[in-house]
Amino acid sequence: MASVDEARVTPAEIRKKGGERITIRWGDAHESVFGARYLRGRCPCAQCVSETTGVRMVHEAHVAPDVTVGGANLVGNYALHFDFSDGHTTGIFAFDYLRRICPCDVCSGGPA
Amino acid sequence: MSSQRITESQVLDALRSVMDPDLHRDIVSLNFVRNLKIDGTVVSFDVNLTTPACPVKDRLREQSRQAVLSAVPGVTDVRVNMTAEVRRPTVPQAMQIKGVRNIVAVGSGKGGVGKSTVATNLAASLARSGAKVGLLDADIYGPTIPIMMRSSRPAEPLANQTIQPGEAFGVKLMSMGYLSPGDQPLIWRGPMAHKALQQTLLTTNWGELDYLIVDLPPGTGDVHLTLVQTVPVTGAVIVSTPQDVGLQISMKTLRMFQQTKVHLFGILENMSYYVCPHCGGRDEIFGHGGAAEASRALGVPFLGEVPLDRAIREHADDGVPVVIAEPESASAKALDAAAGALAQQVSIQAWKNVPLTIVEE
Numbered sequence: 001m002a003s004v005d006e007a008r009v010t011p012a013e014i015r016k017k018g019g020e021r022i023t024i025r026w027g028d029a030h031e032s033v034f035g036a037r038y039l040r041g042r043c044p045c046a047q048c049v050s051e052t053t054g055v056r057m058v059h060e061a062h063v064a065p066d067v068t069v070g071g072a073n074l075v076g077n078y079a080l081h082f083d084f085s086d087g088h089t090t091g092i093f094a095f096d097y098l099r100r101i102c103p104c105d106v107c108s109g110g111p112a
Numbered sequence: 113m114s115s116q117r118i119t120e121s122q123v124l125d126a127l128r129s130v131m132d133p134d135l136h137r138d139i140v141s142l143n144f145v146r147n148l149k150i151d152g153t154v155v156s157f158d159v160n161l162t163t164p165a166c167p168v169k170d171r172l173r174e175q176s177r178q179a180v181l182s183a184v185p186g187v188t189d190v191r192v193n194m195t196a197e198v199r200r201p202t203v204p205q206a207m208q209i210k211g212v213r214n215i216v217a218v219g220s221g222k223g224g225v226g227k228s229t230v231a232t233n234l235a236a237s238l239a240r241s242g243a244k245v246g247l248l249d250a251d252i253y254g255p256t257i258p259i260m261m262r263s264s265r266p267a268e269p270l271a272n273q274t275i276q277p278g279e280a281f282g283v284k285l286m287s288m289g290y291l292s293p294g295d296q297p298l299i300w301r302g303p304m305a306h307k308a309l310q311q312t313l314l315t316t317n318w319g320e321l322d323y324l325i326v327d328l329p330p331g332t333g334d335v336h337l338t339l340v341q342t343v344p345v346t347g348a349v350i351v352s353t354p355q356d357v358g359l360q361i362s363m364k365t366l367r368m369f370q371q372t373k374v375h376l377f378g379i380l381e382n383m384s385y386y387v388c389p390h391c392g393g394r395d396e397i398f399g400h401g402g403a404a405e406a407s408r409a410l411g412v413p414f415l416g417e418v419p420l421d422r423a424i425r426e427h428a429d430d431g432v433p434v435v436i437a438e439p440e441s442a443s444a445k446a447l448d449a450a451a452g453a454l455a456q457q458v459s460i461q462a463w464k465n466v467p468l469t470i471v472e473e
Contacts, residue, residue: 010373015473023473072470076340078373080470092341095373 009096019068019085024098032102036069040084042101043091118150118186123157126183130175133168134460139176146195155180156191162459163322164196164242167452198243198322199462209313209343211320212246214458217339217348217374221361223330226382227351228256229428230418230447231327232283234349236261236433237451239282243322246277246284248312250339251329252305253298255289262431266290267316275316281436286316302334309338323458332368340372347375347461349415349454353383354402362403366410377415377457379407380450384417387442413457416450419443 007027015023022034041060043049048058064086071083079094127145128138139145139159148157159176161169177190198213209215218231228251235247249257258266263278267290270276278285288308292298300308318324326345329335339345348369352362362379369376381403386395397420407414418424419442427437435444435451 011468014468014470016470017473074344074468074470076342076372076374077344077468078340078371094371 009099011095014072014074014080016069016072019070022069022072022080022082026099030102030104032098032104032107034098034101034103036084037063037065037067038103039069039082039093040067040086040088043084043088044093044097045088045090047088047090116186118153118155118184120148120150122184123148123150123155123180126179127176129179129183130172132172134456135162135463139172147193153186153188154191155184155187155189156193158193158195161194161196162199162462163455164198165238165452165455166196166459167449167456169194196242199459209318209324212318212324213322214346214462215324215326215343216377216454216458217326217328217336217345217369218351219328219336219348219365219369220330220351221359221363221365225330225351225353226418226424227330228260228327229424229433230349230351230380230382230450231325232257232260232428233424233433233435233444233447234451234454235283235323235325236281237435237448238323238325238455240435240439241451241455243455244320245282246286246316246318246321246324248316248324248326249285249287249289250309250312250326250335252288252300252308252335253329255287257285257287257327258289260428260431261285261433270317273315275312277316277318280431281433284318284321286312288312305334306338309335310342313339313343323455332365336365336368337372340369340374345374346458347377349377350379351382352379352403352406353398354381354396354400355398359402359406362406366412375461376410376412377454377461378413379403380415381417383420386420389422413453415453415457416446418446418450 010027011024012027013025020036024032037060040063049056068085069082070085073081075081075092079092081092083089124140128140130139132139132142135142144160146158146160159172173192173194176192180190181187218227220227235245239245247257249255261280263280263285265278267278267286268276275286278290288298326339350362350366352359383398386397388395404414421443423438423441424434424443427434435447438444
């Protein structure tokens with residue numbers, strides 16, 4: 001638990017600002033701010049990423065610009081789940097995945 | 113007769129020298145000292161530990177007594193009463209099972225390592241130490257808990273859509289075996305198993321529990337994912353045999369817990385060695401030290417070794433865990449020690465856990 005790698009992918013604080021953004025402060029004090037559309041366009045579920053080829057099918061460009069996060073819940077100890085306003089609810093965003101896609105300038109977004 | 117009255121702060125200052133060996137803090141700042149009373153030259157207080165199964169209970173009692181006797185002048189007698197209150201790790205309210213403080217999953221890489229036998233004995237041992245314990249048989253397809261823990265009162269569904277758990281040896285029991293008795297198999301696809309586990313977890317009237325032990329099916333499947341996604345599991349125990357092939361497969365289960373951020377309480381080695389009932393010789397059928405070595409390499413606590421003992425099997429077949437049937441036997445003592453080590457790890461985790469919630473800003 002105490003290792004540096006663990007701290008990087010363990011949230012210390014999770015904040016939700018209305019439906020527009022989710023902010024995670026990580027165990028290493030880094031902060032990631034995720035917009036609703038950014039998250040929706042990086043949903044890791046099997047409808048958004050092809051199960052057979054692993055190729056992303058739904059990109060941020062396909063998502064309505066005004067999409068919001070209706071609800072956010074913790075999944076066990078390891079992930080977040082979002083109810084998006086476009087009715088999409090199947091993604092489970094593991095903490096290490098969220099850290100990988102941190103959109104800040106230093107992390108520069110990771111895989112889209 | 114001492115001219116000066118003994119004060120509470122003198123006693124508390126003396127007790128600040130007594131450290132909890134696991135939490136690395138003194139028992140006063142941990143708020144373990146309760147009901148402090150000074151009656152003339154006699155001092156009495158409770159030391160409220162984090163588990164009744166604490167393996168260092170007697171040591172802490174003696175250290176507390178000595179600390180006050182030696183550091184506070186005028187004291188003629190110190191009466192220490194050891195109590196316990198199992199702490200709940202801080203997790204979001206909505207996901208908790210009401211009244212359940214700690215959820216401990218017992219898993220293994222493959223079947224046949226004695227996972228259910230270990231789970232029943234850990235549960236019975238913790239209950240005997242005074243803790244409130246529940247045992248959920250999550251092995252939906254091969255439920256064995258109803259056989260290994262003979263319950264005079266099986267679990268039953270109530271009219272209000274909840275389930276009244278069974279009970280045996282002070283342990284509250286729930287198993288699919290109660291709902292589908294006899295030799296009727298459950299022939300279910302994954303989604304049914306998922307639903308069944310969610311229901312048994314959330315609709316059973318567990319009441320107040322210090323520990324809910326969840327006996328998982330072997331391997332890494334639907335049931336495991338459902339468990340870690342439905343409730344905040346405090347941590348997991350991996351049961352393994354010393355055999356390397358067994359361990360390599362145990363690694364998969366271990367990695368699954370790591371990936372889903374379930375804390376590992378440790379590895380317990382079952383069928384460690386065989387003691388010949390005729391000559392008393394010790395035979396290490398599956399090799400020796402495999403699990404201890406693996407836990408060292410992984411930095412995970414080693415919870416102990418349990419021998420391959422005919423008595424464990426016979427009592428399990430009779431429906432009575434060996435820690436109840438033959439508490440003085442070497443096997444029962446090994447299992448009691450493992451339960452104590454587990455309770456210790458749960459207490460440490462309950463203190464370390466940071467609260468995680470989603471805050472609206």
